[in-house]
Amino acid sequence: MSQERLFEAQVVSRLQLSPSIVRLVLSGAGLSDFATTNIPDEWIYLIFDRSGDDHGRKKRDRKSRPYTVRQWEPETCRLTLDVVCHDAGPATTWAQTTAIGDAISFTAPFGKYGPADNVDWILLMSDLTGLPAVARIIEQHRCQIPVLANVEIAEDGDRRLVAQTCGDCVAWHKTFDRHAGRSCLVDIMQNMSRPHGCGYVWIAGEATAVAQCRRLCQDNWGIEKNQVTAVGYWIAGQARG
Template sequence: MLRLTFGGAGLDTFRSTGIGDEYLRLFFPDPATGELALPVIDETGRWTYPDGPSKVRCSTYTVRRFDPVRGELDIDFVVHAGGVASDWAQRAAPGDSITLNSPRGLYAPPPGTQWQLLAADATGLPALSRLLEQMPPGLQTRVFAEVIDAAHEQPLATPPGTSITWLHGGNGVAPSGLDAVLRRVPLPAGPGYVWVAGEQKVVRGIRKYVRQELKLPAQCYELVGYWVAQHDWEARYEALDPAIRSRIEAAWESDRDPEEVQDEVDATYELVGL
């Protein structure tokens, strides 16, 4: 994990949501030409790509820390070979600039929540860490964090009523144990909340458990796929039958229940091996 601290006048207008898992997009210049391609927001609020989407080099990252007084923003990068963001972060030096957009947070336990279950792999550790640091007192919390091995464990805040279990595996080097472990955890009585961040297929399995077996209402969970294990996922998606891609895209653009849409899209991805 590599932490970079950003500063400068460009952060004067940055407004944090204050939510522990808030995220933003970083836009990177082309390493060969130095040119920066950005999307354009149309009148409906959607992104359009005048130069084509392949020209826009961006990645989504958690705001690990924002200090408005010092004008500093920290972002933790999982270092790996061949990633646009990872490569840039390892080359970054004082004076380099980056473009980012406004943040958005997802973590939102309903009022009256008595317990919560938090789980993440290495990519979710920055958000998990900040959530624990901002945890309200008295909330019973079980935490499961999965990293490659013991050397990758990090110090985490442990508010009263919180227990933390480290798992070793997953993260693109071994099968993940998060899904199996969460299914075995005895859950307390009363209203609860489940928050998970990790690899897309792992989160997909956990989502089945939360929706189909626990039958939690949508406001009682936030399950986010932070990355995809298949390096050729985008190419395989583009190679799908155009009718399948159109059906997926139409589902996302519809006004249907987003959770039902996610169920349908997940089922389609599983059917075609994505």
């Protein structure tokens, strides 16, 4: 990310979906050549301290945080982000205080989700911070491969991120403590039975818990390394949001 292209847009809508999650819609002329990767877990890095030069070159102390692209509407140049506010930090402060018309800079999107075409099942494991990506993955899933998601949430209202028509494939766990920064993903996975056949597992959330779940997939379940995608969004004990 040393010389990446930065985009700039303005906040045109703000909606508090739950005590934990704020939906923000960005738009503006700066999005005219923004392009999606079409990978459903794609994210952009929001830039909260743009200390680069006029070409957007990164400085060592630049503050940036990754957030899932919840929806991109190229016809209207509108980019929707669901921002999870779970601890003190630049993203939480921005999401809680930003107003219509405020500007924000961000990078082009990146994505990792990629199950093989021949898998028998797909498993999504996520704490609250990965819920926006889980919601988009489920809503864009079009093939006949069954999908099951286990998601930690903090409030019952967090469930509304997933469309009701897709909710049957999600097991909700009201175990996420956004103030203590604790994740129970490992406990949830240890109490699961491995589905039959060849599978793909996508894991997102607290970095240590994600790494432990990845090892469980490979060592206990025998899932091939290239069929496990692990994304550490935050680190317990370190401000991220």
